[in-house]
Amino acid sequence: MKLLDFSNININEEAPVCEPERQYYYMAKARRYVTAKADELGHPLTFCVTTFGCQMNARDSEKLVGVLEQIGYVETSNEEEADFVIYNTCTVRENANKRVYGRLGQLSRMKKQKPYMLIGLCGCMMQEPEVVEKLKKSYRFVDLIFGTHNIYKFAELIVTRFESERMVIDIWKDTDKIVEDLPSERKFPFKSGVNIMFGCNNFCSYCIVPYVRGRERSRNPKDIIREIEKLVADGVVEVMLLGQNVNSYGKTLDERMTFAELLQEIEKIEGLERIRFMTSHPKDLSDELIEVMSKSKKICKHLHLPIQSGSTNILSKMNRRYTKEHYLELVDKIRAAVPDISLTTDIIVGFPGETEEDFLETLDVVRKVRYDSAFTFIYSKRTGTPAATMENQVPDDVVKERFDRLLKEVQDISAEVCSVHEGTIQSVLVESMNDHDASLVTGRMSNNLLVHFPGTQELIGKIVDVHLLEAKGFYYMGEMI
Ligand code: SAH
Ligand code: SF4
Ligand code: F3S
Numbered sequence: 370m371k372l373l374d375f376s377n378i379n380i381n382e383e384a385p386v387c388e389p390e391r392q393y394y395y396m397a398k399a400r401r402y403v404t405a406k407a408d409e410l411g412h413p414l415t416f417c418v419t420t421f422g423c424q425m426n427a428r429d430s431e432k433l434v435g436v437l438e439q440i441g442y443v444e445t446s447n448e449e450e451a452d453f454v455i456y457n458t459c460t461v462r463e464n465a466n467k468r469v470y471g472r473l474g475q476l477s478r479m480k481k482q483k484p485y486m487l488i489g490l491c492g493c494m495m496q497e498p499e500v501v502e503k504l505k506k507s508y509r510f511v512d513l514i515f516g517t518h519n520i521y522k523f524a525e526l527i528v529t530r531f532e533s534e535r536m537v538i539d540i541w542k543d544t545d546k547i548v549e550d551l552p553s554e555r556k557f558p559f560k561s562g563v564n565i566m567f568g569c570n571n572f573c574s575y576c577i578v579p580y581v582r583g584r585e586r587s588r589n590p591k592d593i594i595r596e597i598e599k600l601v602a603d604g605v606v607e608v609m610l611l612g613q614n615v616n617s618y619g620k621t622l623d624e625r626m627t628f629a630e631l632l633q634e635i636e637k638i639e640g641l642e643r644i645r646f647m648t649s650h651p652k653d654l655s656d657e658l659i660e661v662m663s664k665s666k667k668i669c670k671h672l673h674l675p676i677q678s679g680s681t682n683i684l685s686k687m688n689r690r691y692t693k694e695h696y697l698e699l700v701d702k703i704r705a706a707v708p709d710i711s712l713t714t715d716i717i718v719g720f721p722g723e724t725e726e727d728f729l730e731t732l733d734v735v736r737k738v739r740y741d742s743a744f745t746f747i748y749s750k751r752t753g754t755p756a757a758t759m760e761n762q763v764p765d766d767v768v769k770e771r772f773d774r775l776l777k778e779v780q781d782i783s784a785e786v787c788s789v790h791e792g793t794i795q796s797v798l799v800e801s802m803n804d805h806d807a808s809l810v811t812g813r814m815s816n817n818l819l820v821h822f823p824g825t826q827e828l829i830g831k832i833v834d835v836h837l838l839e840a841k842g843f844y845y846m847g848e849m850i
Contacts, residue, residue: 422459
């Protein structure tokens with residue numbers, strides 16, 4: 370990453386009030402502290418950011434890395450040797466939460482040997498007051514705790530920590546603010562996530578996201594386009610537009626704009642080759658969007674359309690606001706307009722009150738839609754959500770048995786569906802060298818499936834035509850033509 374020139378920032382003056390200028394001031398100041406510490410130790414300070422959860426969190430982590438590199442830290446993938454360890458946490462299910470506590474135990478031992486080491490926690494879990502209470506009581510060795518709404522203040526919080534030598538906690542309940550133009554360091558040079566909106570207003574009854582990510586806010590289309598144009602100028606050919614419910618994009622803007630209209634604007638950006646987006650909520654997927662997808666040359670032939678349950682009764686208790694029939698009609702409409710589209714989904718098993726009949730409705734949808742792949746989750750009770758206090762929570766053994774049946778069905782269908790492209794030629798974005806065989810590269814097709822084929826490093830980031838020779842279940846072996 371190109372280091373910014375902080376020479377015209379006077380850190381002896383008071384901090385500016387406006388953003389992002391204020392954060393650039395704090396970056397300059399933090400860099401002073403980091404350089405001094407590195408000189409004292411005789412080696413550069415290192416950091417390691419670990420991301421839990423979804424693509425929003427992954428994108429947020431790129432912003433953390435951007436700031437850390439600007440202030441003089443050097444990235445390491447080895448947490449054990451890092452001088453600053455950060456966990457960007459997720460709390461969508463209980464097990465995501467537990468993993469963080471487990472790893473904090475290990476960090477505490479590391480810090481005993483290296484007292485100057487810093488530990489930072491941020492992300493969705495920190496938006497839960499009980500979590501912060503627990504950390505304050507039993508995890509005193511943590512240095513910095515902040516949430517999802519004030520991540521843009523990272524540089525300022527680091528400076529506060531350097532100057533106070535105490536646990537720094539800054540959590541906001543909600544925000545209507547979006548701060549633009551801060552540094553971020555992309556994981557891949559050729560593709561990037563782009564936030565188009567933040568938060569969620571849907572309040573599905575099982576889900577904690579609206580409580581930890583706050584109310585829905587859309588970014589200004591001009592800011593989104595400007596960001597993508599800059600990314601393209603910097604070598605990006607594929608963007609993933611990110612939001613909890615991209616289909617309701619634009620509703621909070623002064624000048625209303627639909628998601629389909631935004632897509633058409635993005636399509637015009639020269640040099641951009643591929644557009645992906647997630648996640649789509651079935652209740653808001655418009656005919657206008659289907660039409661735009663069918664005409665587009667850049668929107669990838671893949672739609673992630675979470676169903677959650679196939680039972681209309683359970684869907685209503687989940688507050689999803691569509692029925693089984695509505696969902697199936699939507700799938701038919703999409704397939705009629707974009708015949709070769711790949712469909713994927715999320716399914717929850719064991720929502721309170723789910724009967725065997727309800728579960729069979731879910732299996733029925735899986736058999737009818739024939740998804741390319743499906744993420745299957747066991748229902749996890751999240752404190753504070755309406756579902757947590759619903760009666761008839763389903764016993765663990767019943768849920769487990771249903772989950773196994775669902776997984777088998779999903780996997781069998783997926784292997785069949787994914788192999789239909791054998792023998793065809795597909796355009797593929799080469800993403801990396803193959804992990805197991807140095808003579809192969811790995812690329813992604815428009816429909817999101819992976820293909821491995823002979824190739825070299827120079828191909829990474831390029832879009833090439835590949836002949837799919839052999840289907841291997843969830844991926845292909847091929848050759849470039
Ligand atoms: N905004 C996206 C989903 C974000 S969370 C959407 O509405 O589609 C990703 C997935 O986690 C959800 O689709 C759901 O399947 C799952 N999930 C959310 N809360 C859950 C819970 N309490 N227990 C189990 N799975 C859950
Ligand atoms: Fe959660 Fe529903 Fe919002 Fe998705 S749409 S984040 S499942 S509340
Ligand atoms: Fe997890 Fe937060 Fe994403 S709870 S799934 S990281 S929005």
